[in-house]
Amino acid sequence: MKAVLLGATGMVGQGVLRECLRDERVTEVLVIGRTALGVEHPKLREILAPDLAKLVTRTDIVKELSGYDACFFCLGVSSAGMTEEAYHRVTYDLTLTVARALCTHNSNLTFVYVSGQGTDSTAQGRTMWARVKGKTENHLLALPMTTYLFRPGYIQPRHGITSRTPLYRALYAVTAPLYPLIRRLVPNQVTTTEHLGRAMIAAAITGAPQPYQGPHGINDLANSAR
Template sequence: MTADERNAGQRHGRGMRIILTGATGLVGGEVLRQALADPRVGQVTVLTRRTLGIRDPRLRELILADFLDYAPVGDALDADACIWCLGVSQTAVGPQDYLRITLDYPVAAAQALFARNPGMRFCFVSGAGADPQERTAVLYRRIKGRAENRLRAISPNAFSFRPAFIRPPAGRRRPLVVKLYTPLADVMDRFTDGFSVECAQLARCLLDVAGHGTDQPMLDNRTIKNWATPAFRSPHF
């Protein structure tokens, strides 16, 4: 961090306060890394079931036994924004568990957070193909679309992000499915901005919208991928 960056952070006072979930996952881990490297972020509060094992003066962990009940940590929920990266594949759990994790958890959190600070921003990592009409037979598309609708009904400051194939950061272990999918993404990315996005770029976009919001309630893969260009990006927080 340069001296100018430190001074900028000091001029912003306490800095932005972020609540983050899914910090042990691909996207949440990258959001956490970038947030702690940004002098404009004053505090990151991670909601988690277990400690992360990371030491940083701006990092606070809240151990939650139940992601549907925020009464035990109510006093710690004051924040400027929440970035919701907690999720699970529909192939990893049964339908009821998927519904609880994908829909009930973020909705319960949004209700608790907006009750304390109606002006905050809630950034929900959804997924490409989410169906806001909730008519598709594909479980993840239907439930992601339902979650987007429920969150937006709670507050206009709820924003949904629909990344397609997420490319892991360099040096990150790549599961077999990612290794198999990457060559296809390399080809498709020559023709479209809707097929994949770098994890680091998704994290930057999430943090940018968390900082100042946007007039777009839903950001698709193309929007996320091009967020750094003047046509897409607003001033930083």
């Protein structure tokens, strides 16, 4: 399987990249991002696109987008302090721009999108981020490709992976020793970066029971891929 990965510098994306590079079924990973990863691997290729919103206007990038089986879209931002217009531009506009470009050049594409628990599928609710995420999910499902919408709950970083947000890094450092207990108490509400990566690969290769996958479904997919 050949996969495109966006958001590889973020916590979730780091986990997905790690699992892709470790999995023999993944033969190539194309990372598209604004900055270089600083990682070298025989399976890894990078395309630097400082302005991802202009992805489809750059002929040097578009011609490189064919021949892929899956896209793992891990790019996202917190809505804290953002206007709805700005959040919509990053969450909806950018995601759909990338998805449309990829499905145009790959007829059998599987697109795995990292959404969030609490996303409003009606896209009509009062919570801004949930409404925009819901609209994004709905329009991804309408594209001519196989789409899986991952809605993870609490995500524990593993294998040295860290968040780029200082507050989150501090939170994860505190909760890491407690994670085994948290997992026993609320197993259907938590997952890890490792499980997310494995589950995305499993969904792309063998499929998943339904488009929407919460923590329980993500963990089941990850375990089935072992």
